[in-house]
Amino acid sequence: MSDDRRLIEDYLPFQAISAEASREKSVRKGHISTLHLWWARRPLVACRAAVYGALVPASRFIPENGPDNKKQSFGRANAAKFMKRLCRYPSNSKPEVKADTECAIKEAQRHILEAHAERLTWETVKKVTVKDIEEGRAPRPKVLDMFAGGGAIPLEALRLGCEAYALDLNPVAHIIELCTLVYPQKYGKPDPNAQGMTGPKNEKGETTWGSLAEEVRYWGNWVLKKVRAEIGDLYPLIPDPEKPPRELVPDEQLSLFPDEKGQLKLKVPGGFLVPVAYLWTRTVRCKNPSCGATVPLVKQTWLCKKKGGNKSPGRYVALKVIAPKDEKKVRFEVVEATTQAGLGFDPSIGSKGGNATCPFCGTVADSGYVKAEGCAKRMGEQMMAIACIRPERKGKVYLSADDYPEFIPDDEVIRKRIDELCKRTGLTVPGEPMPPRGTLGFRIQPYGIDTWGDLFTPRQMLCLLAIVASVC
Ligand SMILES: C[S@@+](CC[C@H](N)C(=O)[O-])C[C@H]1O[C@@H](n2cnc3c(N)ncnc32)[C@H](O)[C@@H]1O
Ligand SMILES: [Zn+2]
Numbered sequence: 001m002s003d004d005r006r007l008i009e010d011y012l013p014f015q016a017i018s019a020e021a022s023r024e025k026s027v028r029k030g031h032i033s034t035l036h037l038w039w040a041r042r043p044l045v046a047c048r049a050a051v052y053g054a055l056v057p058a059s060r061f062i063p064e065n066g067p068d069n070k071k072q073s074f075g076r077a078n079a080a081k082f083m084k085r086l087c088r089y090p091s092n093s094k095p096e097v098k099a100d101t102e103c104a105i106k107e108a109q110r111h112i113l114e115a116h117a118e119r120l121t122w123e124t125v126k127k128v129t130v131k132d133i134e135e136g137r138a139p140r141p142k143v144l145d146m147f148a149g150g151g152a153i154p155l156e157a158l159r160l161g162c163e164a165y166a167l168d169l170n171p172v173a174h175i176i177e178l179c180t181l182v183y184p185q186k187y188g189k190p191d192p193n194a195q196g197m198t199g200p201k202n203e204k205g206e207t208t209w210g211s212l213a214e215e216v217r218y219w220g221n222w223v224l225k226k227v228r229a230e231i232g233d234l235y236p237l238i239p240d241p242e243k244p245p246r247e248l249v250p251d252e253q254l255s256l257f258p259d260e261k262g263q264l265k266l267k268v269p270g271g272f273l274v275p276v277a278y279l280w281t282r283t284v285r286c287k288n289p290s291c292g293a294t295v296p297l298v299k300q301t302w303l304c305k306k307k308g309g310n311k312s313p314g315r316y317v318a319l320k321v322i323a324p325k326d327e328k329k330v331r332f333e334v335v336e337a338t339t340q341a342g343l344g345f346d347p348s349i350g351s352k353g354g355n356a357t358c359p360f361c362g363t364v365a366d367s368g369y370v371k372a373e374g375c376a377k378r379m380g381e382q383m384m385a386i387a388c389i390r391p392e393r394k395g396k397v398y399l400s401a402d403d404y405p406e407f408i409p410d411d412e413v414i415r416k417r418i419d420e421l422c423k424r425t426g427l428t429v430p431g432e433p434m435p436p437r438g439t440l441g442f443r444i445q446p447y448g449i450d451t452w453g454d455l456f457t458p459r460q461m462l463c464l465l466a467i468v469a470s471v472c
Helices: 014-025 044-055 067-085 095-124 130-134 152-159 171-187 212-234 365-377 412-424 458-469
Strands: 143-146 162-168 189-194 256-258 264-267 272-285 292-298 302-306 317-322 331-337 380-389 396-400
Touching: 014 044, 014 067, 044 095, 044 152, 044 396, 067 095, 095 130, 095 292, 143 152, 152 162, 162 171, 171 212, 212 412, 212 458, 272 365, 272 396, 292 380, 302 396, 331 380, 331 396, 412 458
Parallel strands: 143 162
Antiparallel strands: 256 264, 272 292, 272 380, 302 317, 317 331, 380 396
């Protein structure tokens, strides 16, 4: 082919694609990002634009007729018009927009096959048509993503009718790719001939495969129930300071009930908050021997940073570090305001570059000292806050851990439970060494975190072991 330049080499309407990509980031329902967190996942519409632009010729939208000096600008304007229709994330759009995007995807599939048929004809010196490709007599365009991460590029390549291949070095990414690209196609639909837990019974009286989503939901609930029975007591409900409960009913606080989809929901008795996150900071002892206070290493203490709109006020919540006189340990106070300035302090001035300043005497615990303390197994941790949800109300409730000392887990008791669980199940705390120092992405070994097990607090470790125990 004399000119095989592709659209991506000539022009893509970046501004429009970027705007749609930002919008897509806020769409949660039905998006692959909700399957599993992947830090580097690219927006689907941007991947769609890249795959499309890489497979159709630069000349695709250039009109045959018209003045030569205008052809290129007309071509680009046509390309922009088409790509704006193609690169939309349809999930929460109006039905007519959704239908038009579907239509644009079908057109894009045709454009890609036309370009591919032309290339195959040139390469094989034999006429290849779109029909040949569609009917399997000629291959589809192959798209290989050797660094596929969360699978956004191969997913869009599949959507555009290509044969997609995905690779990744990271086993988590590999599993995400299987769950995004392979399993939904292979196991997605109900199958009356396959055994399952959620489908109708067959003639032998066995339940059949009710679809991948139903089966995953069933087994997810099964795991949840077992894990909750093992460790649910370690995450107790918290009395709501706004409306304290009259009494705590321990049995009720663990009760699960199925909703209309069969998904297990936690039944929350009135007057309680549900804890969803416990926020901790690591600590070291002050370097100044005459001080010896506990120095928090937290970088910043923001909890919520929401700008106000026309109708709703902003919400800014952060922890204020208080160093009480004659004490050796800071307190964390939850401060809330409708503006950032209204907080009255800057939550972002914590440790910098691994150096933390003692709030009591001002001595800097430099990063070398912090690392040495870590290696000597003298690094501690302090719970700062508990983030909770209040049933049937939007937004989180933040509580200072200092006001709720009874909710700070007892590590010794938990360590005993870990030993007991390991004895009972044959599991072990992972004692394998971390990758060698200098491995990309691993910067924790200098702080004395030598094994995988060292990464977790006792309660986190017990929780992970309980999940593993429930499925083995
Ligand atoms: C920027 S991410 C890719 C993100 C992806 N486009 C998405 O939308 O999710 C780069 C990926 O390359 C993977 N990677 C790095 N080195 C690799 C190698 N030598 N072989 C295979 N994958 C590798 C990483 O594990 C990471 O998932
Ligand atoms: Zn000090």
